[in-house]
Amino acid sequence: MAIVLAGHQYGKAENRVVRFQRDTPRHEIVDLNVTSTLRGDFADAYLTGDQTKVLPTDTQKNVIYAFAKEKGITSVERYALDLARHFVDRTGPVTAARIDVDVYPWTRARVAGEEHDHTWTRSGSEVRTVAVTVSGKRGAQEAHVVAGLKEFTVLKSTGSSFRDFLVDEYTTLTPTDDRVMATSLVASWRYDPAVIDAGDFGAGFDPDAAYEAVKGAFVTQFATLPSLALQQTLWHMGRAAIETVPEVAEVRLAAPNKHHFLYDLQRFGTENAGEVFHADDRPYGLIQAVVARDDVPPAPAAWER
Ligand SMILES: O=c1[nH]c(=O)c2[nH]c(=O)[nH]c2[nH]1
Numbered sequence: 001m002a003i004v005l006a007g008h009q010y011g012k013a014e015n016r017v018v019r020f021q022r023d024t025p026r027h028e029i030v031d032l033n034v035t036s037t038l039r040g041d042f043a044d045a046y047l048t049g050d051q052t053k054v055l056p057t058d059t060q061k062n063v064i065y066a067f068a069k070e071k072g073i074t075s076v077e078r079y080a081l082d083l084a085r086h087f088v089d090r091t092g093p094v095t096a097a098r099i100d101v102d103v104y105p106w107t108r109a110r111v112a113g114e115e116h117d118h119t120w121t122r123s124g125s126e127v128r129t130v131a132v133t134v135s136g137k138r139g140a141q142e143a144h145v146v147a148g149l150k151e152f153t154v155l156k157s158t159g160s161s162f163r164d165f166l167v168d169e170y171t172t173l174t175p176t177d178d179r180v181m182a183t184s185l186v187a188s189w190r191y192d193p194a195v196i197d198a199g200d201f202g203a204g205f206d207p208d209a210a211y212e213a214v215k216g217a218f219v220t221q222f223a224t225l226p227s228l229a230l231q232q233t234l235w236h237m238g239r240a241a242i243e244t245v246p247e248v249a250e251v252r253l254a255a256p257n258k259h260h261f262l263y264d265l266q267r268f269g270t271e272n273a274g275e276v277f278h279a280d281d282r283p284y285g286l287i288q289a290v291v292a293r294d295d296v297p298p299a300p301a302a303w304e305r
Pocket residue numbers: 162173228229230231257285
């Protein structure tokens with residue numbers, strides 16, 4: 001038996017980058033949390049302490065901040081691609097780089113009914129995510145872009161049922177034709193590599209518009225599908241995302257079923273016709289799905305964390 005170093009990767013986690021554009025009186029803000037992860041033959045750093053192949057995480061941090069100025073952030077996808085390609089192209093021992101970005105939402109403040117030029121309020125809504133993975137040296141490079149969102153909380157007060165499920169001796173759940181359905185959606189969608197190669201997220205493809213379109217498709221399905229289960233809703237959300245933005249090759253969805261239990265007011269002689277619920281936080285059902293086009297090859301490298 002031998003004990004081996006069976007895997008390794010390293011990088012700088014959670015670089016909080018706030019980039020302003022101040023070229024005109026109306027400023028713009030991009031607020032990011034950026035994590036770099038480098039892969040390659042760094043085994044010596046672990047096994048013998050030899051750091052000669054190791055690009056310090058401090059340097060990675062500097063690149064992340066410098067590129068925010070030098071390259072600008074025309075889109076988060078483009079910025080992450082530039083970073084990943086930089087580490088793979090410019091650092092010999094790096095064979096693959098992954099850049100993860102969380103995008104924090106800000107809404108322009110309104111003062112006396114007018115949008116303010118340089119003040120924002122933090123929006124309470126979802127966090128947009130981007131994960132770019134670039135592997136292989138120039139000429140034989142593979143790039144994957146996965147966009148997404150998390151903490152996207154949606155709720156409907158009717159239009160959801162759950163019945164005719166498998167029953168065994170431990171089942172106590174009462175079937176229902178009218179329940180609250182709510183979730184805090186985590187979704188990621190992988191763009192067809194052809195889009196990255198052809199349009200390069202700068203020309204011909206607008207990742208910001210695609211993001212809004214996918215989000216809109218999710219909301220539309222959640223709202224309008226008479227849901228027989230959260231599983232069915234997820235399938236329709238994933239399908240609608242691909243139908244709405246054909247550049248999307250694959251959608252991965254994870255939805256905690258945020259249970260709302262009708263509060264028993266009968267004990268006080270009061271009727272409760274679906275009006276007062278106890279919002280429970282745990283445990284919760286966790287429903288997950290992967291929805292994909294069958295004409296785009298799968299890409300496990302795009303999802304490797
Ligand atoms: O949409 C649902 N899916 C389930 O699998 C499930 N299980 C459960 O108890 N409630 C629900 N709701």
